[in-house]
Amino acid sequence: MKADIHPDYHFIDVKLTDGTIIKMRSTWGKEGDTMALDIDPSAHPAWTGGGTRLLDQGGRVSKFKKKYEGLGF
Secondary structure (H helix, E strand, C coil): CCCCCCCCCEEEEEECCCCCEEEEEECCCCCCCEEECCCCCCCCHHHHCCCCCCCCCCCHHHHHHHHCHHHCC
């Protein structure tokens, strides 16, 4: 392999939505940084069977509802 063409691969902390912190190797950030997730396997309907709902934080669903709020759906 060529030298100095690959990104730095190091350990980071990943904070899940329930507050659990796990160590992973990643090219994101710097050594020791913490990545906070909004959606993870413990909260996403794809992994939980659809029982929980995703919170839309000013995203597409909110924009859609605001755009069509006066039509009486």
